[in-house]
Amino acid sequence: MSADGIVAIEGKPVRDIVRVPGGPSSKLDPNGQYQVEQMYVQYFLPKRRLGKLPLLMWHGGGLTGVTYETTPDGREGWLNMFGRKGWDVYVSDAVERGRSGFASPDVWAGEPIFLTYADPFERFRIGDGEGSWNADPAKRKVLPGDQFPVEAYDNYMKQIVPRWLSTDAAVIAGYVALVDKVCPCVLLLHSQGGSFGLKVAEARPDKIKAIVAVEPAGAGNPDKAGALKDTPVLMLFGDYVDQHPRWVAYRKLDLEYAAAVRAAGGKVDVISLPDLGIRGNSHMMMMDKNNGAIADVIAKWLADQGLTEPEALDESKGSVR
């Protein structure tokens, strides 16, 4: 592949495909040049800039930048909220997802994976784990006090897109290219995007001035964690993590990585929202009913790192706008 993402497919056999259901089989010649592994980014700039650096929001697995736009029940998401707080916000679709498109089977090995309708309900601490989903909404076992807008779960599932399991290197290369283009910056990462973002920060520590990692599903490489010694990190966890082995396991990886960063002289703050009295948050906390309160926690932490202009402090309330 060339540096600009053009790949030549050569020597592949011409194959027969059915182009229209019920139609005849016809020849497809896959050979030729293709643009692949590009990444889509959309940015929004506030009228009055109070964040000192661009804020890049990276989504989790099976999702796109839509994660940050609105909530399934139609409220504002963190994109709008941080825009109102005065941040330049950059929302991207990782390589392979959404508007970034995807490459053909002649370029990418493996197949895309599709999530079932029940899967995120049971895995993302909306329902109470495995077996909590039921086709009958009345029979679904929602976690008590869960903040996810469960009545709009159908709209959430409309945001899910297929993902590959073979494209991590391409995804990271796309994010590194974005960082080289628009940073220094702050990263706001979610889930699978947490693991990607921490690895990108290891590759470009001078460009990443702070990281907010929301329930990172895996971390960076502990052997390279020292690269983050001058990059303050906030790791944020919702409720019910202890009851769900999957999230206990991810948090263990995250905290081991945090320890490695600290051992190198870096700083990692870990906030478990229930410790702040903020309860019931699912893995999709940017969509939860109290997503504004969590945005405020993040905004306050960013202000504490010196990353906002003084006017970001709302003096009438003693809090960050």
Add this chain to the structure above:
Amino acid sequence: MSADGIVAIEGKPVRDIVRVPGGPSSKLDPNGQYQVEQMYVQYFLPKRRLGKLPLLMWHGGGLTGVTYETTPDGREGWLNMFGRKGWDVYVSDAVERGRSGFASPDVWAGEPIFLTYADPFERFRIGDGEGSWNADPAKRKVLPGDQFPVEAYDNYMKQIVPRWLSTDAAVIAGYVALVDKVCPCVLLLHSQGGSFGLKVAEARPDKIKAIVAVEPAGAGNPDKAGALKDTPVLMLFGDYVDQHPRWVAYRKLDLEYAAAVRAAGGKVDVISLPDLGIRGNSHMMMMDKNNGAIADVIAKWLADQGLTEPEALDESKGSVR
């Protein structure tokens, strides 16, 4: 499939897939419930609304709503331009494209199709037809005076996404659902989106108050064209159409459809931009160097249909803002 797009996959064999390149083969059970055929829409509302109805922008084949955002060389696209002119703008990714995701091979028959790097250059009247592409930029045969920002062709190709050939009914159903939700409205259609949009208008003529079809690649069903008798239509064509058989053929279909609408008492205005002295426009005219001038032609036509507030007229210039 249920009305809300949930499909149950049943009775499919568990198959072996390779999840990670070089890794072992493992079982994939495709059976279960899936959300499919949803559509992504993003909207932008102007501070001062001068368009009387929402303006829905629908993209062409192999593309997404990104078509309307910016140009490959980094200028503003029609999304921003019509926002500034005071229109509520709704940009969507058709079912199967971009942020709308796509369904698994267990749901959709056929395979996605990938455009080669050379294909749009030769087909979209950027280069001078078949054989005009060359890997060496100096050897590409660009049409004389072409307005496409050919030096940024690489960025254009990064917007191309795969498409299916089996999903027309699902795409149209998604658009009809959007129309039922946000219209009455005006449709701005491009290429393949033209054919989709005219069919949607046949299904919901009372909801579609005007249509701007930019080089529609095929039209609606002439037998149903009478449904558009109260919906004014503008068909807009760029330069060099006559020299390229593909576009001559599409225009023939478009003009036959226009004749059918007129025969039913409707109105279709057909503008060939060169007749207005606007020359060199490619099939991707919303990205061409003179995209602002073409936006003005469209805005003027919409104003002439009574679809803008009087303040939309810029009195200092005697033109539409």
